[in-house]
Amino acid sequence: MATYIHQLEDWPAFRWDHAAVSGPLAAVRHRQGRLTGRMDALGFELRSEAVLETLTADVVKSSEIEGEILERSQVRSSIARRLGMDIGGLPPVDRNVEGVVEMTLDAVGAFDRPLTSERLFGWHAALFPTGRSGMLRIAVGRWRDEEAGPMQVVSGPFGREKVHFEAPPASRVAGEMAAFLEWFDSPDTLDPVLRAAIAHLWFVTIHPFEDGNGRIARAIGDMALARSEGSDQRFYSLSSQIRQDGKGYYEILERTQKGDLDITPWLLWFLACLDRALDDSAGILEDVLRKAAFWQALAGEPLGERQRKVLNRLLDGFDGKLTSSKWAKLTKASPDTALRDINDLVARGILVRDPGGGRSTSYSLVLPEALPGRA
Numbered sequence: 001m002a003t004y005i006h007q008l009e010d011w012p013a014f015r016w017d018h019a020a021v022s023g024p025l026a027a028v029r030h031r032q033g034r035l036t037g038r039m040d041a042l043g044f045e046l047r048s049e050a051v052l053e054t055l056t057a058d059v060v061k062s063s064e065i066e067g068e069i070l071e072r073s074q075v076r077s078s079i080a081r082r083l084g085m086d087i088g089g090l091p092p093v094d095r096n097v098e099g100v101v102e103m104t105l106d107a108v109g110a111f112d113r114p115l116t117s118e119r120l121f122g123w124h125a126a127l128f129p130t131g132r133s134g135m136l137r138i139a140v141g142r143w144r145d146e147e148a149g150p151m152q153v154v155s156g157p158f159g160r161e162k163v164h165f166e167a168p169p170a171s172r173v174a175g176e177m178a179a180f181l182e183w184f185d186s187p188d189t190l191d192p193v194l195r196a197a198i199a200h201l202w203f204v205t206i207h208p209f210e211d212g213n214g215r216i217a218r219a220i221g222d223m224a225l226a227r228s229e230g231s232d233q234r235f236y237s238l239s240s241q242i243r244q245d246g247k248g249y250y251e252i253l254e255r256t257q258k259g260d261l262d263i264t265p266w267l268l269w270f271l272a273c274l275d276r277a278l279d280d281s282a283g284i285l286e287d288v289l290r291k292a293a294f295w296q297a298l299a300g301e302p303l304g305e306r307q308r309k310v311l312n313r314l315l316d317g318f319d320g321k322l323t324s325s326k327w328a329k330l331t332k333a334s335p336d337t338a339l340r341d342i343n344d345l346v347a348r349g350i351l352v353r354d355p356g357g358g359r360s361t362s363y364s365l366v367l368p369e370a371l372p373g374r375a
Helices: 018-039 043-064 072-083 094-111 117-127 170-184 192-206 213-229 238-244 246-257 264-297 303-317 324-332 335-347
Strands: 152-155 162-166 351-353 363-365
Touching: 018 043, 018 192, 018 213, 018 324, 043 072, 043 094, 043 213, 043 238, 043 264, 043 324, 072 303, 094 117, 094 213, 117 170, 117 213, 162 246, 170 192, 192 213, 192 246, 192 264, 213 238, 238 246, 238 264, 246 264, 264 303, 303 324, 303 335, 303 363, 324 335, 335 351, 335 363
Parallel strands: none
Antiparallel strands: 152 162, 351 363
16 A cells, blocks of 8 residues: 555656636736836836845745755845845855855756756755765765655654655666656646646655755745746745745645645645745835935945944845944954944934843944935
């Protein structure tokens, strides 16, 4: 008796209830069009900033789903540099960050290029530049082989693990992936949004690599979504929504992979997740407009490089409270220089001291509309 869908005789002949899916799909497609129209009206600079914010969130959250925490400022720096954007004060970037960014930008930026095994091998090698996943050496830039043993998704303590899913044996991977890649680029009439959902499920079910399958599956999904819009500009992050509902994500995957080939519940879950991502794009737009209003209000103000760097970090979302010691660390300045920089901004009404004082004194940005003489 088959335990997983890849063991069924008619695998991978997915089917679904077209009537149940058509309504949510039409709603998502309508929202995609409206969002694109809103972003087109922003102008080049603000639209580029929105793309930068979206891609940064996508890379960070996709990695978080797999338990890998990337420094947001490094991700943003890497993306900005590759997009040719001058955001100032770019920090150095670790190799593992560069790899994830490289894969994401290739998937979205070259969405119209065929997806091939060599391209996937390149993505995988970019994700694991040292040839290791943590402390373990893994096969990089090629399909997993029999030496790695059964590919299982497990949870629980050592010795009492629960197996949630077991992928096809390594001997099947090359053939399974050939079929997947032929389907992904096939010129049929399947809606590209549904193709994104099916591709995600199909790829993670094959689990062709020793590690990195989740991140690559989400990159493939983003590639299909870019095709659905005919644009390499991303204004919403599906990975951010999957991260928010991580428990639901793994539960629906497990139920689908242990069911039959009717994937209606998975498609409905994916479309609902995508709908929430489109909804959250309003927050990205608000952040971009807030930052633009801030710098417009400060147009003509004489600001040093250190001051601009920290103000940008505050606008991007600062971790914790800004103190003079954090300022000194961020700008590699002495404590006295940091305090002079801060006091200058406080005197000009750009920063304000938070309630309290002494050694724990912290500072916050003044909103653009409250900047003295600049409303």
